[in-house]
Amino acid sequence: MDYRFTSKDEMDTLELAQNIESEKFPNMVICLNGELGTGKTVFVKGFAQALGIEETITSPTFTIVKEYDTGELPLFHMDVYRLEEHKDNIGIKDYFTKGGITIIEWADMIENDLPDERLDIEFRFVDENTRVLIFKPHGKIYEDVCNSVL
Numbered sequence: 001m002d003y004r005f006t007s008k009d010e011m012d013t014l015e016l017a018q019n020i021e022s023e024k025f026p027n028m029v030i031c032l033n034g035e036l037g038t039g040k041t042v043f044v045k046g047f048a049q050a051l052g053i054e055e056t057i058t059s060p061t062f063t064i065v066k067e068y069d070t071g072e073l074p075l076f077h078m079d080v081y082r083l084e085e086h087k088d089n090i091g092i093k094d095y096f097t098k099g100g101i102t103i104i105e106w107a108d109m110i111e112n113d114l115p116d117e118r119l120d121i122e123f124r125f126v127d128e129n130t131r132v133l134i135f136k137p138h139g140k141i142y143e144d145v146c147n148s149v150l
């Protein structure tokens with residue numbers, strides 16, 4: 001089953017991310033897809049804040065993975081938009097089992113490397129401040145997360 005959430009502004013997306021964070025568990029994987037500027041990084045900011053990470057979250061476009069270790073669980077923030085240029089996605093899968101939370105922007109670009117069990121969230125632009133988020137949980141544990149939050 002898919003779930004749908006309408007975000008009326010940036011704050012809505014931040015709050016939603018915080019609510020999902022409250023259902024976190026080690027090795028959670030969240031895959032974010034959607035056009036440029038639809039709020040994927042905003043989501044990561046909300047999640048990171050809820051984890052207790054005080055550093056500023058910036059898009060890791062040129063580094064692929066940014067690791068934050070000051071929160072309740074480690075956060076691995078990936079943006080794989082430019083990965084093809086690097087032609088080096090060796091090592092990405094290792095992060096899924098390090099006991100932290102992995103959140104991947106543009107995850108569809110590494111579809112074959114994603115774990116079977118994960119939460120996909122697609123961000124759709126509606127108008128300047130409105131986004132529709134479509135949640136697709138893969139696996140019971142992620143279905144439970146969606147049931148609790150949405």
Ligand SMILES: Nc1ncnc2c1ncn2[C@@H]1O[C@H](COP(=O)(O)OP(=O)(O)OP(=O)(O)O)[C@@H](O)[C@H]1O
Nearest residue numbers: 007008009010013036037038039040041042129131
């Ligand atoms: N409802 C909303 N939810 C999230 N962001 C919103 C919303 N309405 C407006 N915005 C704005 O949209 C922009 C989203 O930028 P963000 O960097 O999160 O996009 P992105 O999806 O990560 O893009 P990219 O693919 O370039 O990484 C921000 O400037 C934010 O203020």
Ligand SMILES: [Mg+2]
Nearest residue numbers: 040041059105
């Ligand atoms: Mg981004």
